[in-house]
Amino acid sequence: MTVARKLMLVDLFLGQNALFYSALLLTVALCVLEVILLLIGFSSSDSAGLYGLDGDGDVTGSGGGILGYLNVGRLPFTLFFATACAVFGLTGLAIQQASFAVTGQVLPMAVVAPLALLGSVPGTRWISRLLGRLMPKTETTALSQHDLVGLTAIVTLGVAKRGSPAQARVRDQFGQNHYVMVEPARVEEVLSEGQAVLLTQRAGHHYYATAATPLLTQ
Structure with missing residues (x-):
């Protein structure tokens, strides 16, 4: 393997993808934090309160705009943020991998980061909606x-x-x-x-x- 190709592989797995690996590490950290909080009888959703409830206790989205499109409010914010970070990181790595496979080069972060951010929106929406359906509904006192x-x-x-x-x-x-x-x-x-x-x-x-x-x- 040539020195040039070794340097390109270093860029693929480290340098130009540091932001995406950081997003994935943050995802892991948030999930570990949530597990620890649950083990001690607490949850980030208890303090953040990022569930929206309708009259029947069903979880709803956050209204209009981009937050509503991304289903913010369907699940605890920690879980939503972890989902968004994971999708963003994986999307960025996928773009860089595809670029490397086709051209032998990785894209500059200034180019790939906006592409990954835009590309992660549909995935975040779909996964957050799926997780929202799987989350247990909060039971509330019967109240209109x-x-x-x-x-x-x-x-x-x-x-x-x-x-x-x-x-x-x-x-x-x-x-x-x-x-x-x-x-x-x-x-x-x-x-x-x-x-x-x-x-x-x-x-x-x-x-x-x-x-x-x-x-x-x-």
Whole structure:
């Protein structure tokens, strides 16, 4: 084997693919972390609360936009992020392997990373949807989602704008947490992450909300 070909193999397995191997290592680390948390009776989904529940306790997506397309909310965020990293890493390695097999060269990271990111979107969507169906559904107290109207919630993920909902956590009268999608009741309003909001109206799979007054948050 020539020195040049050896150097190209080093690029294939190390240099130009460091980002993709790092993504795969991160996937393994996240999975190990989740297993450890489960063994001690805890789960990242308990604290992150990235399940969206509809009125029947079914897991739903995160609304419109790219997050909804990727099924964010169908499974714990740690598992979703691990899935995205795994698909991104494998897609990048597959592209580099194909390039090396055809041309004997690996692509520069500035070229292959965007291609891998774009190519990983369909795979992430498909796998996250499959995993979401396999995940056990969270059991909740029998409660109509319309009963949450009038309660105060906390925006936990994203920034809510009209037409672009964000996730919020609301506790019902039984002490049960629900994770719902909210968007501003007023067109000009923006609801930021960590902000307390008042659920004013149920609309399909999400709620309209407005900023809660300090009196309501006490």
